[in-house]
Amino acid sequence: xxxxxxxxxxxxxxxxxxxxxxxxxxxxxxxxxxxxxxxxxxxxxxxxxxxxxxxxxxxxxxxxxxxxxxxxxxxxxxxxxxxxxxxxxxxxxxxxxxxxxxxxxxxxxxxxxxxxxxxxxxxxxxxxxxxxxxxxxxxxxxxxxxxxxxxxxxxxxxxxxxxxxxxxxxxxxxxxxxxxxxxxxxxxxxxxxxxxxxxxxxxxxxxxxxxxxxxxxxxxxxxxxxxxxxxxxxxxxxxxxxxxxxxxxxxxxxxxxxxxxxxxxxxxxxxxxxxxxxxxxxxxxxxxxxxxx
Numbered sequence: 001x002x003x004x005x006x007x008x009x010x011x012x013x014x015x016x017x018x019x020x021x022x023x024x025x026x027x028x029x030x031x032x033x034x035x036x037x038x039x040x041x042x043x044x045x046x047x048x049x050x051x052x053x054x055x056x057x058x059x060x061x062x063x064x065x066x067x068x069x070x071x072x073x074x075x076x077x078x079x080x081x082x083x084x085x086x087x088x089x090x091x092x093x094x095x096x097x098x099x100x101x102x103x104x105x106x107x108x109x110x111x112x113x114x115x116x117x118x119x120x121x122x123x124x125x126x127x128x129x130x131x132x133x134x135x136x137x138x139x140x141x142x143x144x145x146x147x148x149x150x151x152x153x154x155x156x157x158x159x160x161x162x163x164x165x166x167x168x169x170x171x172x173x174x175x176x177x178x179x180x181x182x183x184x185x186x187x188x189x190x191x192x193x194x195x196x197x198x199x200x201x202x203x204x205x206x207x208x209x210x211x212x213x214x215x216x217x218x219x220x221x222x223x224x225x226x227x228x229x230x231x232x233x234x235x236x237x238x239x240x241x242x243x244x245x246x247x248x249x250x251x252x253x254x255x256x257x258x259x260x261x262x263x264x265x266x267x268x269x270x271x272x273x274x275x276x277x278x279x280x281x282x283x284x285x286x287x288x289x290x291x292x293x
Contacts, residue, residue, distance in 0.1 A: 018279035025278065026059035028202035029164070033192035034112070035067035036209040038268030045115065048207075051274035052169065053119035061164050064171045065195060067188035068108040072100050088247070089139070092147035092185045100185040101127070104173040112171045124168040127175040128152075129183065131159030134176035134191060136184040150176040150184030152191065155198035193251045197258030204260050205277075206248060207268035212286030213249065215240060227288045229256050252288045263288045 032052070038044050055062050072090070073083045076099060084091040092100065109125040116123035128134025128150075136150030163170045174191035176184045189206060196204040213235070215222040227235075232249055235241045241249050252263040266273045266285035277283045 017281060021279045022058050025055075025202065027061070029061045029063065029199050030055065030203040030205065031063045031065060031192050031196040031199065031201045032205045032207065032274070033067075033189055034064050034207055034268075035069075035188055036207060036268045038207050038273075039066070039068070039108075040070065041269070044269065044271060047271045048268070048274065049112075049115045049119050051272055052116065053121045054275065055278070056121050056169055062169055063160065063164075063195065063199075063201075064112060064169065065174060065188055065192035066104075066108060066112055066171065067174070068104045071103050071108055075099050075103050086144065086146055087141050088244070089141060089146055089149050089187060090185060092149050094148065097148040097183050097185050101173075101175045101183050104185075105175055109171055109173040116169055116171070122168045123171055124163050125171045125173070126159065126163075127173040128186065128191065129175055129177045132156050132177065133159055133172070134174075134186065134194070136176035136178050136186065138184070148182065148184050150186040152176060152186065152194045155194050157195075157198050160195070160199065189248065189251055193255050193258075196255055196260045200259040202260075203262045203264065203278075204252075204255050205264045205266055205274065206252070207266050207273070208248070209267070209269060210245075210265075211267045212265050212284075213241060213245065217242070224286050225283060227286060229253055229288065229290075232288055249288070256288060256290055261290050 034048065038048050052062050076083050076096065081095065105127045113123045113125040126133065133156055134152055135154040137153050139149045139151035160170050172195065174186040174188045176186050178184065192204060211220050212223040213227065215224060232253060236246055236249060248265060252265065255263045264277055264285050264287050266277055270284060273284060277285050
C-alpha cells in the first residue's frame with residue numbers, strides 16, 4: 001500500500017512540475033525541425049508523434065519542418081544516380097530536384113501526416129511551394145553553383161496561419177520555388193529557421209543526433225544546458241563550439257536575432273525528448289535564449 005501511495009505521489013509530482021510550463025506555452029507557436037535518428041527509429045518516431053500530439057492537445061501550436069536525406073539517397077541509388085555533397089549541401093541538378101520533391105513532398109511528408117492523424121491530431125502536409133510559402137533564389141555557397149539548392153528570400157505565413165487557425169498541425173517539406181516556378185531543394189534546418197523567424201515563434205527546436213552543445217566533444221556528459229547569445233558567440237570564437245556544430249549554433253543565433261525567444265538543440269535519439277525538454281525543470285538539451293529572458 002505504501003509503495004502504491006509513493007508511486008502515485010511521484011506521478012502527481014511529475015504532473016505538477018509540468019503545470020507551469022503548460023500554462024506558459026499554451027497558445028504559443030513552436031517550430032520543430034524533425035530529422036536524424038528520430039525519423040529512422042520506429043520506436044522513437046512514434047514517441048515524437050506522441051509528444052507533438054500532447055503539445056497540440058494542451059494548446060500549443062506545433063509546426064513540423066522535416067528533412068529526408070536518407071530517403072532521397074535511397075531513391076537516387078535506385079535510379080542509378082550518385083549522391084554528391086559540397087560544403088554539406090546536396091548538389092542538385094534538374095533530375096535530382098525532381099526526385100527530392102517527389103520523396104520529400106510525397107513519401108516522407110505524407111507518412112508524417114498519417115502518423116499524427118493516427119494520434120488523433122489533424123495535420124496537413126505542404127511544401128514551400130504551396131501558397132508561395134517559401135520563395136527562393138539559387139544558393140551559391142562561396143560563389144559555387146551547386147544546382148537547384150534554395151536560398152530563401154521570403155517566407156509568406158498566410159497558409160501556415162490559416163492551417164493553425166483551423167486547428168491543423170502543418171507538416172512542411174523543404175521544397176521552395178522562385179518567380180519562374182522553378183523548384184528548389186532547401187536545407188531543412190535553414191527552412192525551419194526562416195519559418196520560425198517569420199512567425200516570431202516562441203520556440204524553435206533542432207532535433208539532432210548529439211546531446212546538445214558540448215564543452216568537450218569527447219565527453220557526452222559535458223553538455224551545456226543554457227546559453228545566452230553572447231556566451232554562444234564566445235564559445236565559437238574560442239573553439240569550444242567547432243566543426244558541424246558551428247552552422248547549427250549560428251542558425252540558433254540568427255533565430256534569436258530574428259525574434260524567436262528560445263532555440264533548443266535536442267538529442268532526437270532520446271525517447272520523448274520534446275516533453276522532457278519543454279515540461280521539466282532541468283530539460284535534456286541545450287537552450288539558447290534571448291538575453292534577459
